[in-house]
Amino acid sequence: MDGPRKYPFCEIDQEECKGCGLCVNACPAKVLEISSHLNSRGFHPSSYKGSGCLGCGTCFYSCPEPGAITVYLKDYVPEGV
Amino acid sequence: MARKLMKGNYAAVYGAVLAGCEAYYGYPITPASEIAEAAAELFPKLGRTFLQAECETASINMVYGAAGCGKRVMTASSGPGISLKQEGLSYCAGSALPCVVVDVMRGGPGLGNIGPEQADYNQVVKGGGHGNYRVIVLAPNSCQEMCDLTMLAFELADKYRNPAFVLTDGVIGQMMESVEIPEPVASLPDKSSWAVKGDADTKNLINSIYLAHDELEAWNNRLLEKYRAIERDEVRFEEYRMEDAEYAVIGYGCISRVLRTVVDDAREKGVKIGLFRPISLFPFPKSAIASLPSRGIRKVLTVELSTGQLVDDVNLALGGRLISDFYGRVGGNVPSASEILGRISQLYGVKI
Amino acid sequence: MKGAVLRKPGGFNDIYKHKPGADKDRTHYCPGCGHGILHKLIAEALEDLEITDRTIVISPVGCSVFAYYYFNTGNLQVPHGRAPAVATSVSRANPGSVVISYQGDGDLAAIGGNHILQAANRGENITVFFVNNAIYGMTGGQMAPTTLEGMKTTTTPYGRNPATDGYPMKVAEMLNSLYAPTFIARTSLHDIANIRKTRAAVRKALQYNMEKKGFSIVEVLSMCPSNWKLGAVESQNWIRDHMLEVYPLGTLRDRGAEVAPRVRPRPELDPARVRETLGLGEGSGVKLERPKETPVYPNPSVRIAGFGGQGVLSAGVVLANLGLEYGYNVSWLPSYGPEMRGGTANCSVKIQDGTIGDTEATKPHVLIALNRPSMEKFEPIVASGGTLIYNSTLIDVTPSRKDIRVLAVPITGLADELGNTKVQSMVAAGAFAAATGLFALDDIIRLLPSLYSGEAIVKLNEKAVKAGFDFVRGIKS
CATH class of the missing domain: 3.40.50.920 (Rossmann fold)
Incomplete structure (x- = not known):
C-alpha cells in the first residue's frame, strides 16, 4: 500500500468480482469503474478509482458477491493503530 | 407386563410412542387412518408433535425435516398415499435419514378400494422412488408385531440411518388382538455427528445432491455397502x-x-x-x-x-x-x- | 469496530467447503443475480441479530439449491417446493432455532404452492424469503407462475398468454388473505433505496421469528440477467419498468405487535411418564378367574353379523375384551369401511389358549345373526355341532340346519324393552355367555365400567347383558 489510506474507501476483490457492474452504476460518487484487465475467471472486475469514496455502502449492498466489496467507513480504525 | 386389546393400527402407534418417536406427520387414508387418530390422541399427552399435513407429500417431507433434526419420526398411509410419498422417501434414503413409515395396504391400482391387499410389495420393497436405494421392510402378521416391529423399525432405521417400513395390510391394521405392551426405550441414540439441531455444535448439512459424477457414484456405493450389511445381518423369518x-x-x-x-x-x-x-x-x-x-x-x-x-x-x-x-x-x-x-x-x- | 467496516458478513462461511471444484471462495450465481444480494442481506442480519449459530436454512430446488454452500448455519437441502413442509417440522423439532425457508418462484408458487399456503395458514414460526424473478433460472428460463403477461420464456416462446397460461401470480396478496401470517412484505432489489428497504424487511421478519411470533415472508423482486438476456443494470431497470406495475411493493401485513409468542411443549421421553400416559403398569393382563363350569367350546371362534348400527362390531369387542380378561389370546376381525356406515357388518372373534392362526371365523362355533341376510349368509358355515343364536325379533324364518344348536333370542326386542335398541350388542353378549358358559354373568357386569362411561349407561348395559343371559338360560332349562 502506498502510504496511509484515506478513509472512507472501498476495496474490491479482483478475483471474486464477476464484473456485473451493479456497483459502478449505483455508486453515487461515481468512483468505481470496470477495469480493462481480466481476472482469472475471465471477468473485467470493478475497481475503485482511488479517491472520492463517500463510505455510503451503496456498492456493498448492491453487490451480489458476499466478499467482493469491503467498505472501510470514515470512523474505521485499522488494527494495531 | 400389561396386556391390552387393541387394533393393529393402534398397536403401531403404541410401538412408536414406546420407541421414543417424537413426532407424527400424516394424512388420513383408509385403512390407515386410525394410526393418525391414535397419534393425535397420544402424542400431545407427552408433549410430542402430531400434525395432520396438507397432503402425503408434505407429510413425508415433514418426516424428512424432523429426521434431519435427529428426531425419531413416523408417518403412515396406504397404497395411493405411499405412491405420493415416494419422492420424499427417495430423498430420505439419499440423505441417509432414519424414519419409519407404516403402510397399511389396500386394494389398487388407482383408487382401487379399501379392502386388504398386498400389492404395494413392489413399490415398497423394491424402492418405489427414483434412484438406487432400499428401505428396510418389516412385515408384521399380528397386532403384537405391529407394536414390536414398529419399535424394531425405529431401532434399525437409526442403526443404518435409513428409512424403515412397517408393511402391513388392511386386515392386520383393522383387527384387534391382545397385545403385551413392551417397556419404553430408556435412551435414544446420539445423532449430533450428522443431525441439524440449530446450535453452534451441529451446523451439519442434510442433502442428497452430489454434482460430481464420481462423488455421486461413490455415495451410491456407500449406500450399497450399507444395504449389503443389512442383508447380511437383519434377515428375519x-x-x-x-x-x-x-x-x-x-x-x-x-x-x-x-x-x-x-x-x-x-x-x-x-x-x-x-x-x-x-x-x-x-x-x-x-x-x-x-x-x-x-x-x-x-x-x-x-x-x-x-x-x-x-x-x-x-x-x-x-x-x-x-x-x-x-x-x-x-x-x-x-x-x-x-x-x-x-x-x-x-x-x-x-x-x- | 464492526460498524466501521462493511465486509463479508459473519452469517456466511469463509470458505464454501461443500462447493465442488476449486472456486470455493465465490458463489455459483451468475453476474448480477439478485440471489447474492439477498443472501448478503440475510447473512448480515444473522450476524447482527447474533442468531447465526441457531439458524437453520432450508435450501430449495432452483438456483438457490446451493444456498447451503454459503450460510454458516445448520442446513437442509430439500425436494422441489417442499421447503415450507420441511421447515414446519424442523421448527417444531428445534423450537429454539430460527428456521428460514429460502425459495424461488417455481419452487414456492408452482410445485410447492399448496405447501406455502398451508404453512402460512398454520402460522408456522418460520421465515420465508421468496425470490420472484418471474422465470425459472436453474432449468434455463422457462415460465414461472410469476412470469409477466406477454413475457417470452423458453416455454412461452410467443409470450405468456393469459388465455392459455394464466396470469402472473401475486403470492404476497394471496397469503395476505389468510388470517395466521404475522408479517408479509414485498420488496425489490432494483436500486439501492429498495435494497435498503429489503434489508429492513429481512431484519423485521427474522426479528419476529426470534420472538416466536409466527409466519413471516418477504417476497423479493429480483434480477435474472442470464435468463432475461439483459445486463445486470438493465435487469434492475426492467424490474422498475415492468415488474413494479404488476407486483406493487410495500408491507402488506405487520401484526408483530399483537401476536403472542408461540411456545412449543417439550417432548416427554421419560419411560415412567410414558408408561403412566399409556395406562400401563396397572398389573398383569389376567384379571378374572375363569368360570368353574366347562365351556361348551373351549377355544371358540365366533361370527357376529347384522345391519351396520346394530352393534355387531361392538358386541365382538365386548367378547374379545372378556376373553382377554380371562387370560385368553383373542382376536377381533371386523368388516371395515363403508360397510360400517349403513350396509351389513360382521366380525369374527377368536378366543383361544394357543396361538391364533387365521383370524377370520370361517367355521364359527357360534354365529350370532342379528338380521335375516346375515343368517342366510353365515348359517351354512357354522361348524357342525355349533350354535346359532338368531335375532328372532327381526328374523321371521327358522334356521334349517339340523346339526347345530339353534337359539331364538329376541335380541332387538329385549333391548327395546329396556328403552334403547343400542344395547343389542350387550344383549347378544349376555346370550353368548349363557349359551357357551365361557363367561360368568358377574364378570361381564364387573367389566362394564371399563367399557362404558357414565353410571346410567353402565347400568343400562348391565340390564341388557342380564336380559340376554337370562333369556338363553330360560330356554336351556
Whole structure:
C-alpha cells in the first residue's frame, strides 16, 4: 500500500468480482469503474478509482458477491493503530 | 407386563410412542387412518408433535425435516398415499435419514378400494422412488408385531440411518388382538455427528445432491455397502412345522395367519407341510428360501394378496432349483384356509 | 469496530467447503443475480441479530439449491417446493432455532404452492424469503407462475398468454388473505433505496421469528440477467419498468405487535411418564378367574353379523375384551369401511389358549345373526355341532340346519324393552355367555365400567347383558 489510506474507501476483490457492474452504476460518487484487465475467471472486475469514496455502502449492498466489496467507513480504525 | 386389546393400527402407534418417536406427520387414508387418530390422541399427552399435513407429500417431507433434526419420526398411509410419498422417501434414503413409515395396504391400482391387499410389495420393497436405494421392510402378521416391529423399525432405521417400513395390510391394521405392551426405550441414540439441531455444535448439512459424477457414484456405493450389511445381518423369518415338511407354503402379513391354519388342517390329514414366513422383506430371506429344496422341500406355494409380487422374489431366491407355484387373490378378497387347501390338493394331488 | 467496516458478513462461511471444484471462495450465481444480494442481506442480519449459530436454512430446488454452500448455519437441502413442509417440522423439532425457508418462484408458487399456503395458514414460526424473478433460472428460463403477461420464456416462446397460461401470480396478496401470517412484505432489489428497504424487511421478519411470533415472508423482486438476456443494470431497470406495475411493493401485513409468542411443549421421553400416559403398569393382563363350569367350546371362534348400527362390531369387542380378561389370546376381525356406515357388518372373534392362526371365523362355533341376510349368509358355515343364536325379533324364518344348536333370542326386542335398541350388542353378549358358559354373568357386569362411561349407561348395559343371559338360560332349562 502506498502510504496511509484515506478513509472512507472501498476495496474490491479482483478475483471474486464477476464484473456485473451493479456497483459502478449505483455508486453515487461515481468512483468505481470496470477495469480493462481480466481476472482469472475471465471477468473485467470493478475497481475503485482511488479517491472520492463517500463510505455510503451503496456498492456493498448492491453487490451480489458476499466478499467482493469491503467498505472501510470514515470512523474505521485499522488494527494495531 | 400389561396386556391390552387393541387394533393393529393402534398397536403401531403404541410401538412408536414406546420407541421414543417424537413426532407424527400424516394424512388420513383408509385403512390407515386410525394410526393418525391414535397419534393425535397420544402424542400431545407427552408433549410430542402430531400434525395432520396438507397432503402425503408434505407429510413425508415433514418426516424428512424432523429426521434431519435427529428426531425419531413416523408417518403412515396406504397404497395411493405411499405412491405420493415416494419422492420424499427417495430423498430420505439419499440423505441417509432414519424414519419409519407404516403402510397399511389396500386394494389398487388407482383408487382401487379399501379392502386388504398386498400389492404395494413392489413399490415398497423394491424402492418405489427414483434412484438406487432400499428401505428396510418389516412385515408384521399380528397386532403384537405391529407394536414390536414398529419399535424394531425405529431401532434399525437409526442403526443404518435409513428409512424403515412397517408393511402391513388392511386386515392386520383393522383387527384387534391382545397385545403385551413392551417397556419404553430408556435412551435414544446420539445423532449430533450428522443431525441439524440449530446450535453452534451441529451446523451439519442434510442433502442428497452430489454434482460430481464420481462423488455421486461413490455415495451410491456407500449406500450399497450399507444395504449389503443389512442383508447380511437383519434377515428375519419364521418357520412353522417345517422340520419334516415336503411342501412349503410361503406368505407374509395377514395371509401367513391363514397359512398357519392351512398347515394345521393339512397336517391333520397327514400332509407333511410347513409354513415359511418372511418377516423382513428387505432384507429378503434369500438363502433360507434357497436352502428349502436341499432340506427336502419338493413343492413351494407362494400365497399373497396380489397377482404375483412376492413370488418373484421367492423364485429369484430359489434360483431355478424349484419354481414356486402361486395363488393370489386381490380386490379386497382374502382366501380362506379351505380355499387354499383346495388349491394345494389340486396342485399336488394330495388328499386334504 | 464492526460498524466501521462493511465486509463479508459473519452469517456466511469463509470458505464454501461443500462447493465442488476449486472456486470455493465465490458463489455459483451468475453476474448480477439478485440471489447474492439477498443472501448478503440475510447473512448480515444473522450476524447482527447474533442468531447465526441457531439458524437453520432450508435450501430449495432452483438456483438457490446451493444456498447451503454459503450460510454458516445448520442446513437442509430439500425436494422441489417442499421447503415450507420441511421447515414446519424442523421448527417444531428445534423450537429454539430460527428456521428460514429460502425459495424461488417455481419452487414456492408452482410445485410447492399448496405447501406455502398451508404453512402460512398454520402460522408456522418460520421465515420465508421468496425470490420472484418471474422465470425459472436453474432449468434455463422457462415460465414461472410469476412470469409477466406477454413475457417470452423458453416455454412461452410467443409470450405468456393469459388465455392459455394464466396470469402472473401475486403470492404476497394471496397469503395476505389468510388470517395466521404475522408479517408479509414485498420488496425489490432494483436500486439501492429498495435494497435498503429489503434489508429492513429481512431484519423485521427474522426479528419476529426470534420472538416466536409466527409466519413471516418477504417476497423479493429480483434480477435474472442470464435468463432475461439483459445486463445486470438493465435487469434492475426492467424490474422498475415492468415488474413494479404488476407486483406493487410495500408491507402488506405487520401484526408483530399483537401476536403472542408461540411456545412449543417439550417432548416427554421419560419411560415412567410414558408408561403412566399409556395406562400401563396397572398389573398383569389376567384379571378374572375363569368360570368353574366347562365351556361348551373351549377355544371358540365366533361370527357376529347384522345391519351396520346394530352393534355387531361392538358386541365382538365386548367378547374379545372378556376373553382377554380371562387370560385368553383373542382376536377381533371386523368388516371395515363403508360397510360400517349403513350396509351389513360382521366380525369374527377368536378366543383361544394357543396361538391364533387365521383370524377370520370361517367355521364359527357360534354365529350370532342379528338380521335375516346375515343368517342366510353365515348359517351354512357354522361348524357342525355349533350354535346359532338368531335375532328372532327381526328374523321371521327358522334356521334349517339340523346339526347345530339353534337359539331364538329376541335380541332387538329385549333391548327395546329396556328403552334403547343400542344395547343389542350387550344383549347378544349376555346370550353368548349363557349359551357357551365361557363367561360368568358377574364378570361381564364387573367389566362394564371399563367399557362404558357414565353410571346410567353402565347400568343400562348391565340390564341388557342380564336380559340376554337370562333369556338363553330360560330356554336351556
